[in-house]
Amino acid sequence: MYSLDLTKPDGRALTLYARHPLDPKIVAPSPFPEPLNASPHLRWHPLRGEWVTYAAYRQGRTFLPPPEYNPLGVTTDPAHPTEVPAGGWDVAVFDNRFPSLGGPDAEEPPELIVPSARAAGHCEVVVFTQDARGSLGGLTLAHIELLLQVWGDRTLRMVQRGDIAYVLPFENRGAEVGVTLHHPHGQIYAYPVVPPVPARMQQEAQRYYRGKGCGVLQDFIAGERHAGLRMLYEGAHAVAFVPVCARYPYEVWVATIEPVESFIQLTPDQRADLARALKTVLLKYDGLWQRPFPYLMAWYQAPTDGEPHPESHLHAQFYPPYRTRDRLKYLAGTEIAAGFFAMDALPEEKAGELQRVEIALE
Amino acid sequence: MYSLDLTKPDGRALTLYARHPLDPKIVAPSPFPEPLNASPHLRWHPLRGEWVTYAAYRQGRTFLPPPEYNPLGVTTDPAHPTEVPAGGWDVAVFDNRFPSLGGPDAEEPPELIVPSARAAGHCEVVVFTQDARGSLGGLTLAHIELLLQVWGDRTLRMVQRGDIAYVLPFENRGAEVGVTLHHPHGQIYAYPVVPPVPARMQQEAQRYYRGKGCGVLQDFIAGERHAGLRMLYEGAHAVAFVPVCARYPYEVWVATIEPVESFIQLTPDQRADLARALKTVLLKYDGLWQRPFPYLMAWYQAPTDGEPHPESHLHAQFYPPYRTRDRLKYLAGTEIAAGFFAMDALPEEKAGELQRVEIALE
Numbered sequence: 001m002y003s004l005d006l007t008k009p010d011g012r013a014l015t016l017y018a019r020h021p022l023d024p025k026i027v028a029p030s031p032f033p034e035p036l037n038a039s040p041h042l043r044w045h046p047l048r049g050e051w052v053t054y055a056a057y058r059q060g061r062t063f064l065p066p067p068e069y070n071p072l073g074v075t076t077d078p079a080h081p082t083e084v085p086a087g088g089w090d091v092a093v094f095d096n097r098f099p100s101l102g103g104p105d106a107e108e109p110p111e112l113i114v115p116s117a118r119a120a121g122h123c124e125v126v127v128f129t130q131d132a133r134g135s136l137g138g139l140t141l142a143h144i145e146l147l148l149q150v151w152g153d154r155t156l157r158m159v160q161r162g163d164i165a166y167v168l169p170f171e172n173r174g175a176e177v178g179v180t181l182h183h184p185h186g187q188i189y190a191y192p193v194v195p196p197v198p199a200r201m202q203q204e205a206q207r208y209y210r211g212k213g214c215g216v217l218q219d220f221i222a223g224e225r226h227a228g229l230r231m232l233y234e235g236a237h238a239v240a241f242v243p244v245c246a247r248y249p250y251e252v253w254v255a256t257i258e259p260v261e262s263f264i265q266l267t268p269d270q271r272a273d274l275a276r277a278l279k280t281v282l283l284k285y286d287g288l289w290q291r292p293f294p295y296l297m298a299w300y301q302a303p304t305d306g307e308p309h310p311e312s313h314l315h316a317q318f319y320p321p322y323r324t325r326d327r328l329k330y331l332a333g334t335e336i337a338a339g340f341f342a343m344d345a346l347p348e349e350k351a352g353e354l355q356r357v358e359i360a361l362e
Numbered sequence: 363m364y365s366l367d368l369t370k371p372d373g374r375a376l377t378l379y380a381r382h383p384l385d386p387k388i389v390a391p392s393p394f395p396e397p398l399n400a401s402p403h404l405r406w407h408p409l410r411g412e413w414v415t416y417a418a419y420r421q422g423r424t425f426l427p428p429p430e431y432n433p434l435g436v437t438t439d440p441a442h443p444t445e446v447p448a449g450g451w452d453v454a455v456f457d458n459r460f461p462s463l464g465g466p467d468a469e470e471p472p473e474l475i476v477p478s479a480r481a482a483g484h485c486e487v488v489v490f491t492q493d494a495r496g497s498l499g500g501l502t503l504a505h506i507e508l509l510l511q512v513w514g515d516r517t518l519r520m521v522q523r524g525d526i527a528y529v530l531p532f533e534n535r536g537a538e539v540g541v542t543l544h545h546p547h548g549q550i551y552a553y554p555v556v557p558p559v560p561a562r563m564q565q566e567a568q569r570y571y572r573g574k575g576c577g578v579l580q581d582f583i584a585g586e587r588h589a590g591l592r593m594l595y596e597g598a599h600a601v602a603f604v605p606v607c608a609r610y611p612y613e614v615w616v617a618t619i620e621p622v623e624s625f626i627q628l629t630p631d632q633r634a635d636l637a638r639a640l641k642t643v644l645l646k647y648d649g650l651w652q653r654p655f656p657y658l659m660a661w662y663q664a665p666t667d668g669e670p671h672p673e674s675h676l677h678a679q680f681y682p683p684y685r686t687r688d689r690l691k692y693l694a695g696t697e698i699a700a701g702f703f704a705m706d707a708l709p710e711e712k713a714g715e716l717q718r719v720e721i722a723l724e
Binding site for chain 2: 178223
């Protein structure tokens with residue numbers, strides 16, 4: 001993997017990644033001439049015991065621009081710079097212009113009736129490809145492998161900063177989940193604390209590991225493979241399946257078979273098979289109704305606190321918003337207010353639908 | 363408060379509530395001739411440490427029926443029975459025909475690779491008024507007070523069953539949050555376990571109570587009243603405000619000033635003032651953009667485990683889906699995957715918008 005670190009005119013960082021050497025003379029563009037003026041802050045929510053971040057300037061962020069301007073497409077007209085330059089790169093990562101966390105000159109937090117803090121952390125945008133009309137699932141296996149490597153490099157950089165507790169790469173795909181830019185891209189949130197959902201999962205995984213001496217997801221995967229009912233992909237090193245306890249009708253998990261703490265520790269063989277598992281899911285999703293399938297894809301890794309985490313197990317969880325071809329699953333009373341999910345479809349049925357979608361992986 | 367307990371032809375319970383005596387000859391209708399055949403089951407989610415409920419028959423549930431048929435309107439044509447009869451009732455409560463929890467003949471749960479269980483519990487529909495075109499905020503204060511009493515009566519009935527750990531009354535309002543029937547109504551979920559969100563809040567409240575000897579929400583309300591900035595209603599016994607740590611742009615909490623464990627313990631004075639606080643919020647919401655304002659309203663109470671809960675404090679949290687007049691707040695990557703909320707508006711600004719909406723309470 002080749003990479004080139006650049007700085008945008010407004011001070012933000014841009015890294016280009018490629019499978020071939022990159023021209024060192026590439027210059028980083030920015031649609032924004034003025035320096036980033038970010039000052040998000042955290043407020044403590046004492047009833048839920050969690051932090052909430054406030055970044056009031058985010059309301060001005062780019063929203064469904066006219067088709068002739070794509071801020072994630074390569075700059076072709078210097079008079080209208082985008083976020084990424086032309087050149088032979090495959091994946092680009094740059095600092096979010098509207099970060100919910102971090103930013104160069106975060107102000108002191110306001111004095112409030114609850115504890116407040118600077119919103120330390122970091123928010124990045126990951127452009128998956130130069131092809132504005134492409135999709136993650138449409139990329140070659142080699143390109144997806146590169147992306148897995150990029151996620152590892154970004155995670156490593158966050159570990160090395162020393163002030164990041166958790167790194168979450170994710171993709172929101174589709175207008176149904178609020179996506180405003182349709183160029184294939186994801187985001188990375190690097191949090192100053194372990195956020196509530198990974199914290200809860202970590203707690204459960206640690207309890208399981210102490211009791212059984214092995215990982216909860218490792219055992220879960222062994223169970224899914226043995227049951228066989230809900231599998232979508234089973235390779236030498238990676239699997240994809242609809243979990244028996246799915247909370248969303250088309251929920252899918254993608255994981256290595258053996259526990260791996262984070263993208264950093266993936267072996268080349270694991271990475272190659274994980275790319276095959278991931279691409280299988282994405283092609284099945286798009287094949288299901290012969291249209292782009294919206295989802296939230298989140299990759300869970302070990303906390304980046306420098307401690308060993310044998311209980312952690314790198315994996316993706318996909319949360320798609322549809323429950324049938326033309327009905328959305330709304331998160332409402334019981335899900336949002338109680339955190340108690342109610343499913344009107346059995347995971348076995350939904351797995352069957354996805355199993356029957358034929359795909360060509362290569 | 364007067365009430366009349368009835369049984370529908372399909373075996374489901376219906377209770378009518380009124381401020382005046384009810385005709386005991388009223389007969390309960392049902393749109394469904396055949397008995398309820400519910401068999402939801404729970405599956406354990408070992409990564410999150412929580413139960414998920416599966417009720418596969420729910421896909422057939424009523425979905426935006428044609429305007430001439432309203433299953434929550436009173437039955438006028440015996441050939442097309444609805445869920446509620448004609449008569450002098452103000453509020454009606456009946457067993458959900460498509461329950462996510464409970465049901466009369468719940469089957470044994472399937473054997474799975476994770477623990478499973480019968481989905482014990484109970485799901486009810488609460489019809490707020492006979493007026494299909496009305497709204498909760500449009501009801502008289504006396505009618506809203508009656509509803510608060512009804513929620514208390516339903517909670518008490520669940521306590522008395524002995525197998526319910528938590529009772530959550532809520533209202534999903536508006537197509538934006540997935541509502542399929544627009545007749546003013548809410549739901550009550552009675553859970554066999556304390557669900558994840560109330561469990562977390564309970565844990566935090568207990569920790570606070572042990573440390574400080576008073577309630578976390580009690581102190582929070584004192585702080586909000588002292589700050590004054592975000593208040594929407596301040597009466598002798600109840601308040602409404604945008605919390606300093608709001609996770610949704612127009613989030614509002616409504617609470618008694620003194621801690622009360624549940625609807626059961628409300629004094630008449632508290633109930634009257636809570637009705638005023640609630641109606642204030644609802645009128646301000648609908649007044650803000652001069653159109654019905656969608657929201658999820660959830661009422662948190664103490665667990666119904668028979669233990670004293672001095673740390674609990676009855677209150678409502680409103681989660682509206684809009685962040686501005688024409689932009690929805692989508693819950694995506696950081697909120698759904700990490701549970702870490704990012705706000706692009708300050709609670710103080712949103713409180714100001716709602717404070718400026720003039721209303722007539724009586």
